[in-house]
Amino acid sequence: MRIRIAAALSAVAATALLLSGCAGAGSPSASPTPSASSSCLLDAKPGKASDAVTLEGEGKDLKVTVPSAADVDKATAVERTVVKKGDGKDVKPGDLVSVQYRIVNAADSAVLDSSSRGSDDQIPVLLDPQQQSLFVAALECQPLGSAVVAAIPGKMFGDGGKSVVVYAQATKKLSTVADGTAVAPVDGMPAVKLAKDGAPEITIPKADPPTETKISLLKQGDGATVASGDYVIVQYRGVTWADGKEFDSSWKRGTPAQFQTTGVVTGFKKALEGQKVGSQVLAVIPPADGYGAQAQGSIPANSTLVFVVDILGTVPAAPTQ
Template structure:
């Protein structure tokens, strides 16, 4: 069964199967920006069962040995908390660093693991649509809990194998840019932040942009965003023409958004790639790098401004 591991993680139960009744954003197309929906309640609250209770863990961290009994029944979606952590409780739309393994129960092979991340950890945004597997595993339990999630193949799609997930959220990650302030760039829009980090934008006098320009407002020191990475951001989008907001993660309960850099408009992509996690950037773009090619779009003729906090990035593995 061919799959791209991060896509598998993101859509493991297609959200409508595993997390019925929860809403969220699909991966954005190049003609749109993300539209996540926040929720503070438990989305699934899976309970222990014969299969999840029977899985054994040896060792710790990303190198934990996960053993699935050959006769495990996989009668339904089950979750066993092997040991409870002492951190803050995790909820939908939280951004956390996670150590995990995803095991094919039939073969014992590791389908994906956080071992490829720095220090054996990878950042995960608990978005009910794009990261439903991790929502089911980690929600409503404290940071530091070691968890086993058992998923029968019939909830994963036709021909899928039974899967076991071992996961532990290690810490909550910042949901605003934490980098060092940088002096404003002349000619770029002015950006002010409120106490929560939400930006407001003042458009400068002068002509609309004829090319896309990016200025760093806060310089982070985290991982560098590469083309095609899965990124987590906070963002605000306004029109150059009148400064009015047309899209913002901040206006949706300040829930971060996640998407691949290649899945948004060209100007947004240029603002992300090559930047470091922890940075905040402002980007101005003409219609050609926004929605200019989308006939009939309400923003087709608009030059755009985005302020973006870059919170996390994860490389997407090639198909195996």
């Protein structure tokens, strides 16, 4: 399965350029994500621009102001000032964390995006260098609980890029395994057994595949509900009904994946939308809701697909600027 995501932050769509050359290429069969690593990719240092930014208020009332003296455009690299040192373990690329943040235009301090659309002014963020490099640059290699200000000159986003300032605080490390309550399996569906790390083993029944998409819960979560167009963070494994062979797995890559519900095949979309964070979903997707008569990578034409998906987080799409 080939999963792609548009940049979650429309105002800073080119964030991957920040860490260009620092992170390895991702799997060709999914959105690229890093293997968990303790090494810093950028380890930005404080500078005149980041030191000059002021913060007022807290929570949803937090205001980030960039004085003209900061002159972020003239910064030669990403600058990062730690305004509060946390006491947790260091945050690293590949982590899934809950984040409070504000992203503002360095020219006028106008808010471009914020975590205020999330629950309790928090949004789950997968620190993926290819898709969320802005947050990687801000949060990596600082203890959990640290609050930072990052000043990012426009040149880091490529030609015509606009300078931005990011306030971010990673408040909690989130589970990378569905933690909902176990639900009794449904007769006729594939059998699922979980390894110690939570990775699913899928056994296909000796029967003809269904002609309509079938979805059942293996675990019932109690978190936020996934809405259409949300960006979801998941662990998943996919196999074909015909032979049980794996064709894609976030578990194999060693880190969750993230994508928009409207950017995947119809059956996968049906498996996600309306479900709660913390749930584990089993989906059997016939060709009509999958890839139809078209072969897709290692997936033969007219394949029925079977997925086990752990829903770890969901993020409403950022408002259009």
